[in-house]
Amino acid sequence: xxxxxxxxxxxxxxxxxxxxxxxxxxxxxxxxxxxxxxxxxxxxxxxxxxxxxxxxxxxxxxxxxxxxxxxxxxxxxxxxxxxxxxxxxxxxxxxxxxxxxxxxxxxxxxxxxxxxxxxxxxxxxxxxxxxxxxxxxxxxxxxxxxxxxxxxxxxxxxxxxxxxxxxxxxxxxxxxxxxxxxxxxxxxxxxxxxxxxxxxxxxxxxxxxxxxxxxxxxxxxxxxxxxxxxxxxxxxxxxxxxxxxxxxxxxxxxxxxxxxxxxxxx
Amino acid sequence: xxxxxxxxxxxxxxxxxxxxxxxxxxxxxxxxxxxxxxxxxxxxxxxxxxxxxxxxxxxxxxxxxxxxxxxxxxxxxxxxxxxxxxxxxxxxxxxxxxxxxxxxxxxxxxxxxxxxxxxxxxxxxxxxxxxxxxxxxxxxxxxxxxxxxxxxxxxxxxxxxxxxxxxxxxxxxxxxxxxxxxxxxxxxxxxxxxxxxxxxxxxxxxxxxxxxxxxxxxxxxxxxxxxxxxxxxxxxxxxxxxxxxxxxxxxxxxxxxxxxxxxxxxxxxxxxxxxxxxxxxxxxxxxxxxxxxxxxxxxxx
Amino acid sequence: xxxxxxxxxxxxxxxxxxxxxxxxxxxxxxxxxxxxxxxxxxxxxxxxxxxxxxxxxxxxxxxxxxxxxxxxxxxxxxxxxxxxxxxxxxxxxxxxxxxxxxxxxxxxxxxxxxxxxxxxxxxxxxxxxxxxxxxxxxxxxxxxxxxxxxxxxxxxxxxxxxxxxxxxxxxxxxxxxxxxxxxxxxxxxxxxxxxxxxxxxxxxxxxxxxxxxxxxxxxxxxxxxxxxxxxxxxxxxxxxxxxxxxxxxxxxxxxxxxxxxxxxxxxxxxxxxxxxxxxxxxxxxxxxxxxxxxxxxxxxxxxxxxxxxxxxxxxxxxxxxxxxxxxxxxxx
Numbered sequence: 001x002x003x004x005x006x007x008x009x010x011x012x013x014x015x016x017x018x019x020x021x022x023x024x025x026x027x028x029x030x031x032x033x034x035x036x037x038x039x040x041x042x043x044x045x046x047x048x049x050x051x052x053x054x055x056x057x058x059x060x061x062x063x064x065x066x067x068x069x070x071x072x073x074x075x076x077x078x079x080x081x082x083x084x085x086x087x088x089x090x091x092x093x094x095x096x097x098x099x100x101x102x103x104x105x106x107x108x109x110x111x112x113x114x115x116x117x118x119x120x121x122x123x124x125x126x127x128x129x130x131x132x133x134x135x136x137x138x139x140x141x142x143x144x145x146x147x148x149x150x151x152x153x154x155x156x157x158x159x160x161x162x163x164x165x166x167x168x169x170x171x172x173x174x175x176x177x178x179x180x181x182x183x184x185x186x187x188x189x190x191x192x193x194x195x196x197x198x199x200x201x202x203x204x205x206x207x208x209x210x211x212x213x214x215x216x217x218x219x220x221x222x223x224x225x226x227x228x229x230x231x232x233x234x235x236x237x238x239x240x241x242x243x244x245x246x247x248x249x250x251x252x253x254x255x256x257x258x259x260x261x262x263x264x265x266x
Numbered sequence: 267x268x269x270x271x272x273x274x275x276x277x278x279x280x281x282x283x284x285x286x287x288x289x290x291x292x293x294x295x296x297x298x299x300x301x302x303x304x305x306x307x308x309x310x311x312x313x314x315x316x317x318x319x320x321x322x323x324x325x326x327x328x329x330x331x332x333x334x335x336x337x338x339x340x341x342x343x344x345x346x347x348x349x350x351x352x353x354x355x356x357x358x359x360x361x362x363x364x365x366x367x368x369x370x371x372x373x374x375x376x377x378x379x380x381x382x383x384x385x386x387x388x389x390x391x392x393x394x395x396x397x398x399x400x401x402x403x404x405x406x407x408x409x410x411x412x413x414x415x416x417x418x419x420x421x422x423x424x425x426x427x428x429x430x431x432x433x434x435x436x437x438x439x440x441x442x443x444x445x446x447x448x449x450x451x452x453x454x455x456x457x458x459x460x461x462x463x464x465x466x467x468x469x470x471x472x473x474x475x476x477x478x479x480x481x482x483x484x485x486x487x488x489x490x491x492x493x494x495x496x497x498x499x500x501x502x503x504x505x506x507x508x509x510x511x512x513x514x515x516x517x518x519x520x521x522x523x524x525x526x527x528x529x530x531x532x533x534x535x536x537x538x539x540x541x542x543x544x545x546x547x548x549x550x551x552x553x554x555x556x557x558x559x560x561x562x563x564x565x566x567x
Numbered sequence: 568x569x570x571x572x573x574x575x576x577x578x579x580x581x582x583x584x585x586x587x588x589x590x591x592x593x594x595x596x597x598x599x600x601x602x603x604x605x606x607x608x609x610x611x612x613x614x615x616x617x618x619x620x621x622x623x624x625x626x627x628x629x630x631x632x633x634x635x636x637x638x639x640x641x642x643x644x645x646x647x648x649x650x651x652x653x654x655x656x657x658x659x660x661x662x663x664x665x666x667x668x669x670x671x672x673x674x675x676x677x678x679x680x681x682x683x684x685x686x687x688x689x690x691x692x693x694x695x696x697x698x699x700x701x702x703x704x705x706x707x708x709x710x711x712x713x714x715x716x717x718x719x720x721x722x723x724x725x726x727x728x729x730x731x732x733x734x735x736x737x738x739x740x741x742x743x744x745x746x747x748x749x750x751x752x753x754x755x756x757x758x759x760x761x762x763x764x765x766x767x768x769x770x771x772x773x774x775x776x777x778x779x780x781x782x783x784x785x786x787x788x789x790x791x792x793x794x795x796x797x798x799x800x801x802x803x804x805x806x807x808x809x810x811x812x813x814x815x816x817x818x819x820x821x822x823x824x825x826x827x828x829x830x831x832x833x834x835x836x837x838x839x840x841x842x843x844x845x846x847x848x849x850x851x852x853x854x855x856x857x858x859x860x861x862x863x864x865x866x867x868x869x870x871x872x873x874x875x876x877x878x879x880x881x882x883x884x885x886x887x888x889x890x891x892x893x894x895x896x897x898x899x
């Protein structure tokens with residue numbers, strides 16, 4: 001990915017911070033995190049539970065305000081976006097997929113609604129027919145049959161299928177950056193692979209940048225170009241996948257790597 | 267925790283709410299005697315107050331038809347009151363008035379409670395602190411004092427005004443419970459997803475948060491209805507009831523004032539007191555049994 | 568410990584029953600760790616509930632028996648098992664164990680409850696002393712007894728529950744996805760703890776249930792691969808991992824992601840489709856709609872069992888393969 005390094009990064013953070021609470025009791029969930037991602041790059045953020053990964057995802061999605069540092073999208077400072085229209089413009093370019101596919105659905109509505117709501121964000125007055133076409137195309141791209149999916153309730157689908165609908169939702173919007181917060185950790189191993197393959201396909205088809213957050217180094221290794229290791233709110237190591245795996249510098253990365261169960265022993 | 271791990275995810279992932287609904291409509295198969303009993307009682311009471319006067323053609327409860335405390339007879343089924351008015355007719359109209367005031371007060375309390383609770387719970391920060399401080403102030407002032415002052419301030423008190431006045435003091439508990447539920451619901455992932463689709467605050471509250479509180483709102487309304495009816499009775503007994511009409515509380519007010527207890531004219535005070543107790547009891551029972559159906563944790567304890 | 572022909576169905580309202588476990592038999596020798604692998608919805612947790620004698624309606628055990636230490640019982644009427652079997656003979660360590668601790672009580676209160684539930688003559692102090700000793704033997708800090716659950720990390724809580732639920736030295740510990748909610752480091756520590764419990768002979772057998780094959784290969788000697796309520800393949804861990812026979816086992820193995828250079832060289836395939844609705848299981852071999860090796864016969868007839876008691880696969884394709892292999896041998 002060295003070809004990209006001269007360009008303006010797709011997304012960049014500088015000393016990004018988030019503390020909860022005040023004074024001595026403040027919990028520093030994210031502490032001085034600086035990294036960048038290029039268009040079409042897949043970056044994995046790896047860390048154990050409580051390392052601040054999810055807080056970082058919410059900061060990057062602008063669902064949570066930071067308490068310090070900056071976020072830049074294509075060089076433009078988006079840290080202080082507050083107005084609804086500005087945020088909508090941001091979310092047209094940056095979208096998310098979350099950990100628990102069932103919790104990400106409002107159980108009172110069918111799949112159709114979540115997809116149509118996503119289209120509202122685009123706000124360009126497409127005729128209704130094109131709405132449907134766009135939604136159906138997105139569903140087909142994630143490997144689901146629109147006729148068999150649209151009018152179903154989330155609990156009528158399997159976990160893997162629901163997670164695909166969530167990815168289709170992001171596809172409908174067509175962002176430049178997808179932030180996937182542990183999208184596979186609640187899925188079976190057999191389904192994980194299909195979701196990971198889907199992320200790889202998105203990058204190939206749409207040149208989408210993807211931030212893939214996980215606690216599983218095996219998955220990070222499979223999909224990503226670069227790995228950032230997060231420990232207690234800080235980035236303790238970052239680099240190309242091969243390098244991090246071959247020569248983990250930080251003690252924590254070494255431990256993570258050693259603790260991953262391997263099919264045929266260590 | 268459901269996808270990868272629960273073996274029965276495919277057949278028990280239906281939400282608590284849907285299970286609740288299924289149970290609710292499967293009520294005829296499921297014997298919940300308490301629900302059946304309280305439901306029947308309420309249907310009877312409402313029918314008595316709303317349809318009774320129409321069926322029996324007794325449309326004027328203020329008409330003098332007998333003397334001072336005439337005992338029950340074939341024409342005056344429950345005797346007459348201190349002004350010689352028919353107690354049975356008054357009981358029907360009084361029940362209706364009390365129910366209407368209760369519904370108005372209950373709806374108002376729920377609406378204010380939902381508005382303040384969801385705003386505070388969703389927006390958080392300073393808004394939450396200010397709104398909750400205000401709520402706590404309203405809770406600490408004895409509501410009967412506010413009610414008395416308000417009632418005195420308004421010279422002609424219509425049924426509608428009475429309902430509004432009562433609702434104005436009974437919302438804080440709802441607001442507090444709603445705030446607590448909202449602040450836990452707003453951290454759910456589906457709310458984040460809706461935000462990422464550009465949904466505004468109002469639309470989030472209405473479409474993403476309120477549906478999850480539906481069962482709670484129904485139950486809170488039943489409780490607020492009960493509170494409203496009892497508050498009306500308290501005010502009316504003090505002589506601050508609605509003008510130019512009769513309510514259960516006003517019946518008690520006149521019975522006390524004209525010494526029906528001392529003179530042994532039981533028909534003056536027993537029927538309204540009995541009806542108030544009955545309504546309150548049925549509403550509380552209804553609330554408890556609906557809660558049991560919607561809330562699986564309470565089932566089969 | 569031997570379990571024979573277990574059938575356990577969920578009653579599902581008015582529709583047909585969900586045949587979550589349909590004719591499963593297995594045996595565990597002393598000192599062994601038996602792994603049960605498979606996707607969600609293949610009956611693993613149901614089997615765990617039946618084996619740990621905790622099956623309650625709507626889950627109904629329709630058949631099967633269990634032999635342990637020379638005694639044989641029918642599994643059908645779970646409630647009729649001797650009361651002291653729970654915890655003393657079989658103990659269950661569920662995935663959510665770490666959240667099962669009462670948040671307002673100290674861990675030591677939980678110890679007292681567990682021990683006294685089996686023998687009410689034990690004095691509370693003695694129970695706590697026993698737990699302290701056990702924790703020290705396993706090199707866990709004894710001070711956790713004085714803690715409230717929220718003061719411990721999720722991984723530590725899970726380990727503490729594992730220790731306490733084996734205080735009475737049960738014959739069999741049934742661990743149902745005990746690590747799925749933990750991160751890798753806590754997973755490893757729990758697995759080490761379970762191995763240590765076995766080494767110290769506090770427990771004599773473990774049944775370890777998970778969808779995570781790499782995890783399983785690190786703890787189990789024997790592995791049973793389950794699909795849609797039935798056994799697909801049985802073998803030692805080495806055999807399952809290195810010479811899988813059943814196409815389902817094969818698919819499970821190829822969808823694991825070791826952090827290994829080879830992983831990135833080719834695209835993995837995963838398994839297409841999803842496990843079937845067990846109210847209406849597919850005819851013939853239940854895996855045939857998803858199977859890459861599907862043959863015409865698979866949808867018609869139940870697959871034959873190919874192999875011997877401790878090493879077999881139930882599959883038509885394996886059957887054909889063994890026939891041709893056998894034929895070739897005969898020719899040469």
